[in-house]
Amino acid sequence: MTALEASDTVVLLDPMGQPVGTMGKAAAHQAPGHWHAAFSAMLVDDDGRMLLQRRAAGKYHFPGRWTNSCCSHPRPGESMVAAVRRRVPEELGLDIADLDLRLAGSFWYRAVDPDTGLVEQEYDHVVEVRGVDPAAVTPNPDEVDDLEWVTPMAARGRGAADPESVTPWLHHVLDMLARRADEDT
Numbered sequence: 001m002t003a004l005e006a007s008d009t010v011v012l013l014d015p016m017g018q019p020v021g022t023m024g025k026a027a028a029h030q031a032p033g034h035w036h037a038a039f040s041a042m043l044v045d046d047d048g049r050m051l052l053q054r055r056a057a058g059k060y061h062f063p064g065r066w067t068n069s070c071c072s073h074p075r076p077g078e079s080m081v082a083a084v085r086r087r088v089p090e091e092l093g094l095d096i097a098d099l100d101l102r103l104a105g106s107f108w109y110r111a112v113d114p115d116t117g118l119v120e121q122e123y124d125h126v127v128e129v130r131g132v133d134p135a136a137v138t139p140n141p142d143e144v145d146d147l148e149w150v151t152p153m154a155a156r157g158r159g160a161a162d163p164e165s166v167t168p169w170l171h172h173v174l175d176m177l178a179r180r181a182d183e184d185t
Contacts, residue, residue: 033119067167093138104180111168126176
């Protein structure tokens with residue numbers, strides 16, 4: 001779904017990251033913004049390459065920018081893992097039910113889309129999805145304009161070379177994944 005629909009609901013959070021209620025997604029993203037739960041999933045193939053997507057031109061905020069594989073919000077009462085398992089197939093046409101999902105970390109961030117004025121004010125949980133077969137990814141064109149499998153270094157380079165070409169949260173996602181990789185070694 002590309003339009004920002006008032007019927008979509010996000011989980012509002014207190015400063016400790018605890019749920020305190022719900023709000024329509026459209027209202028939560030209006031200035032000045034409201035803190036809410038989100039996730040950023042990064043799909044990784046067996047060679048360690050990450051799947052970046054360029055957000056579709058019809059996305060309600062930050063359209064046309066490169067970002068992590070899939071971003072969204074958990075529904076009220078839905079775990080982060082369940083939200084990722086629900087949203088990845090909707091956006092990327094890939095069933096990840098049998099794949100390994102690992103939480104790499106979480107971060108708070110706020111960003112204003114300069115083109116729409118919409119506000120991201122999220123406690124974002126970074127989820128790594130390993131063992132993805134690149135040939136099995138079939139993106140929904142309403143969500144994704146382009147895909148690219150890249151090394152972690154190339155992902156960082158994209159944002160460094162042209163910061164306006166990537167979403168403002170991508171560097172945070174890459175930082176979380178790098179820290180997780182360091183802990184695993």
